[in-house]
Amino acid sequence: MTATQEATRGLVEIHDVHKSYGGHEVLRGIDLTIQPGEVVAVLGPSGSGKSTLLRTINHLEGIDRGSVTVDGQLIGYELRGGRLHELREREILRRRTQIGIVFQNFNLFPHLTALENVTEAPIATGALSKEDAHELALGLLARVGLAEKADQYPRQLSGGQQQRVAIARALALKPKVILFDEPTSALDPELVGEVLDVIRDLAQLGTTLVIVTHEIGFAREVADRVVFVDGGVIVEQGPPSQVLVAPEHPRTREFLAKVL
């Protein structure tokens, strides 16, 4: 690869991705390149394929056509001897550690404390010793404002606190990109702000983020780019000042009129 190609290569590259469930084509040719440090907000109606798209980036969902690469590595496959081979589960798990994901419903391990939720992956993958993982986790919990909750179990925490633990957990493996799937949709309104504050901090630190959200104001504030998805295709994308303020496509306008 030449220096120019290197410089223009995205951290996440999605090319012509198609995905069907049964006979239903949910992703119908998605092309999206995300640069290092970029914050991309993905908007779109329910059922438009947003979660499926995120899951293809994180090896949680196979695709029928096209390709997804993260930092130059293909998702799901590797090139050996000039041919594509499906990755083994072990390698998928290893590569998945480079991609953080935060779900709508937190998905913390209920039987582990906040601290143990954060130390679990670095210890299990052998990335860190128990002592180092412990120290890192304390630092990350402090960063999301939960230093004093380290020994609490998820059921003892509010939704907003659980989601902040989930973000600390995603950060523990120092991922190259973090994917958020409607991170505040399951929260009571008064808890939304504390989670958005943490995501805003990550954005300001230059973390590469892909955020599926219905929080239009937040997208406008933190996103470098807004991508509007409908019916499994990208209908429109561009800077928030364009897509959210003066959308070109009628479907984008219709969607924004409903959520704003």
Ligand code: ADP
């Ligand atoms: P969004 O996140 O935009 O609401 P999804 O990506 O979750 O949309 O879903 C897109 C479409 O794919 C929906 O019609 C949904 O019912 C369908 N779908 C998603 N996951 C599955 C699955 N595992 N099996 C079958 N259909 C699915």
Ligand code: MG
């Ligand atoms: Mg979804």
